[in-house]
Amino acid sequence: MKEVSVKKKQKLYEGKAKIVYETDKEDLLIQEFKDDATAFDGAKKGKIKSKGVVNNQISSFLFNYLDSYHVPTHFVSTRSDNSMVIRKLEMIPVEVVMRNIATGSLVKRYGVEEGKELEQPVLEYYLKDDEKHDPMVNEHHVVSFGHATQDELKQIERFAYKINAVLKAFFFRRDLKLVDFKLEFGRNKNGKIVLGDEISPDTCRFWDAQTDEKLDKDRFRQDLGKIEEAYQEVRNRVFKEA
Numbered sequence: 001m002k003e004v005s006v007k008k009k010q011k012l013y014e015g016k017a018k019i020v021y022e023t024d025k026e027d028l029l030i031q032e033f034k035d036d037a038t039a040f041d042g043a044k045k046g047k048i049k050s051k052g053v054v055n056n057q058i059s060s061f062l063f064n065y066l067d068s069y070h071v072p073t074h075f076v077s078t079r080s081d082n083s084m085v086i087r088k089l090e091m092i093p094v095e096v097v098m099r100n101i102a103t104g105s106l107v108k109r110y111g112v113e114e115g116k117e118l119e120q121p122v123l124e125y126y127l128k129d130d131e132k133h134d135p136m137v138n139e140h141h142v143v144s145f146g147h148a149t150q151d152e153l154k155q156i157e158r159f160a161y162k163i164n165a166v167l168k169a170f171f172f173r174r175d176l177k178l179v180d181f182k183l184e185f186g187r188n189k190n191g192k193i194v195l196g197d198e199i200s201p202d203t204c205r206f207w208d209a210q211t212d213e214k215l216d217k218d219r220f221r222q223d224l225g226k227i228e229e230a231y232q233e234v235r236n237r238v239f240k241e242a
């Protein structure tokens with residue numbers, strides 16, 4: 001992996017799970033992962049020990065892996081235990097959710113049986129707006145509101161399905177079911193669609209393939225205990241040769 005050395009400048013944005021800093025290079029940012037955990041649009045708050053380090057490791061690995069499958073990502077290099085250098089994107093304020101197995105809001109909203117393997121993956125869009133509780137929208141809303149063009153959404157959809165296929169197989173070989181996950185995309189300086197943000201147990205649901213034990217942020221959301229252990233377990237499986 002190529003090393004890129006940048007100097008940390010002022011904070012650009014502090015979110016719930018990460019801090020983004022400008023650097024001495026116009027096009028590059030530093031993304032720092034925090035141990036802070038939130039759920040229910042920030043209503044529930046806590047800390048998960050070593051989460052920042054583990055999520056940085058998992059995200060770095062997976063971005064690199066996706067790059068090797070020709071999915072463009074913002075990842076440039078790992079910078080420290082809990083930070084990475086990323087390419088600055090103009091973020092599209094839409095959360096792209098892909099689902100393989102029914103759980104969470106899919107069960108609540110539509111009454112699909114918990115744990116049902118879906119006939120085909122489902123893609124959903126949500127506006128990134130905590131105050132409005134991330135309302136679900138369709139592609140017409142996204143285009144009409146001016147967040148992305150039809151062509152950009154086509155590209156996002158192609159990438160989302162490809163990422164799902166690549167990651168589902170990757171985790172299957174590591175005895176984990178990739179139940180569902182959330183992606184964020186943005187535009188690079190050439191206007192091309194690039195995958196941003198993170199891919200980690202904060203943003204994906206992972207169930208053990210044998211036992212269906214939850215190994216992700218649902219342990220925090222639902223007070224299931226052994227939260228740190230679950231994040232470490234996912235990290236260990238990601239780095240396992242398979």
Ligand code: ADP
Nearest residue numbers: 015016017018020074086087088089091196197
């Ligand atoms: P939230 O805003 O959901 O609380 P985080 O704590 O994860 O989010 O903060 C990270 C922020 O950085 C998010 O708003 C995310 O959209 C943004 N971001 C992620 N990748 C990039 C990038 N490559 N360029 C600019 N902003 C980014």
Ligand code: UDP
Nearest residue numbers: 097103104105106180181182202203204205
């Ligand atoms: N997700 C996320 N951030 C959000 C909302 C969802 O990372 O703001 C992820 C979540 O971790 C899960 C998937 O998207 O992997 C689908 O979440 P769902 O809509 O079922 O969320 P719930 O309503 O159950 O929190």
